[in-house]
Amino acid sequence: MTSAETGRIAALVGPATVELQDYPVPAPGPGAVLLRVRRANVCGTDVHQWHYESALLREAGLGHEFVGEVVALGEGVTTDFAGDPVAVGDRVVAVYYLTCHRCPPCLRGEFNLCVNGLSEWKHKPAVAPHFRSAFATHYHLFPGQYFYKVPDEVDDAAVAGANCGLAQMLFVVDEVGVGPGETLVVQGAGGLGLYAAAVAHERGARVIVVDGVPERLELARGFGADETVSLTDFPETADRVARVQELTGGLGADMVLEVTGVPASFVEAIELARVGGRIASVGNLNAEATVTMTPGILTRKSVHVHGVLRYHPWYLHRAVQFLARRGHLHPFDALSDRTYPLDEVTDALRAGESRSVARVAIVP
Template sequence: MKGKVAVMTEPEKMIFEEYDLPKASKGSVLVKVIRTNVCGSELHIWKGFHPTKKSGVMGHEMVGEIIELGEDVTTDYAGQPIKVGDRIAAAYFLTCKKCKNCLQGYFNICDNAYEYWSKEAHEYPHFHGSFATHYYIHPYQYFYKVPDNIPNEVAASANCALSQVYYGIEQSGLKYGDTIVIQGAGGLGLNATAVAKTFGANVIVIDAVENRLELAKKFGADITLSMTDYSSLEERVEKVLAYTNNIGADVVMELTGVPAAFAEGIHLIKSGGKYISIGNISPGKLTEFDPGLMTRKGVEIKGIIRYQPWYLYKSLQFLSNNINQYPFSNILNCNFTLDDISEALEASFNRGVTRASIEIQ
């Protein structure tokens, strides 16, 4: 059998290639991709902003159906029995357990995280990304069985958008009754809103797109601030201070990918607060920043890339437990197929959709 792969030959140029399906080697799993989503990381690659990846297979948010299990693979990484036909979601990066970062427990910044994702499609086993009919899960790539009550399009978001913000929120130490400002109401921001609300926090969401802010309310946002209505930094700071008794937010989380948002966040946070930056991932994109204000406020800034891989299991459980509480499916525009990948990327970049979801037929 053959499978099809979407290959970016250079930024903003996509072709399709076919390859024989690989055999699942020891410790590996081969899946048929059911759903895959367009994440902000793909947009950075598509537009040529990624520091290293300029071509190759793209896609990493996905849910797949097992079609072959390699030798010794009988359970997922939570010990749940698995079989051919089960739905699984996989962390999109490796955890080698041998590099200097893994040996210190920092699995999310494994030196070999992208050993296969960075390869070109012609390199075996070919199916390195989820913009394809099939996806090859390697040894040391955590994966988990998807609970039956989670729809495919929602499950596909777990292995990046939800897991990343879940990890970031726990890293922030957010507590019941705290106030968090979430900068950005895209897929990451909406998932972060749901997690923060479940933690018992007061949630303020800032974005420039009105329909995203309306959706944020359905995910539990207590206050939404439109950058159209409050167009200056001073106005947005004033609104946050008014809501927090002139103190500022306990936690601010940047999920926009816009450097200027990072500079703004320091003004929204209280003295002694924590700032979690996840959205800005492209080196060399600069903004003016007030380090003196940061120091005088005693703000702790933490950059988060990826997540500890077991957060994918926690995220799937979160979805299963809250599937009727929040409209997770409403985040996604599900009208795309594999042949529409370029269109889905452009619609996402232009904010025509909150998060594009591709059904693989």
């Protein structure tokens, strides 16, 4: 069943080639929800997908970090997944992947690893209900897809990245663990890195952020970074390792978080970590990218490596709560200093790729 309204969505039709396509807006069936997209961020994953680096998502829709407004509720939907009443006009954020509750990872309680998580997102927009991604005018929430209402005190610019970057960083810090008095080195001061700094700062950790863009390093301090390390001032790995050693009394970091997506940064993370330290690899998602390393360093340093994909779906609710609790302490409004209309989606992707700003956003 569809409504009489027509919506528009950005479809990936070739490498770095996006086409705007029009489709009838679906009326939500039982358990489903129809949203109007208010704001969608350009995430690093979108840039990789745009360049055809994700085999599963070629020719699919683009965009997953977003905030939407409820247009219609399917039969039986009266609350969000925290039990809060929801109505037409409410702003909500949604977990961008699905959890089938039946596959082996789900049965182990590893909902972030659900093998069917992208079972809907991978379809071309031409396949009904069309609006599975957020670079669009509308978004269709499937039955069982987690979503949470946004409180009035949290604005669109702050909450748009909650369902990817912030929720994942909360999950990473809990899964890998960094606490009061420990040192976290964050490789990369994009959206993920800035969120991580804010989360670790609340946990009482000392935060060191590494990046090459001066504006990002300045922004990192506003998000709780105690120290920053510039790739310009410390251009070689050995220089950066020496600087972190200096800042940690010769020990190295208790935890290193890689969110750059640069394969060489993983090898550098091993050097930055202390003996017995921890590494969380989050940014490197390209299954074809390779790097040369000496495995014996891992053994000799007894470094614990954690690859972390997505997050448990209820962490999105924790992300919204974090923004309501801590949003006034950090410049979340500065996470994106540039917005684009939907018909300039290619320009938005190019700006996101350039790393000129932490996040660019599309406002349909």
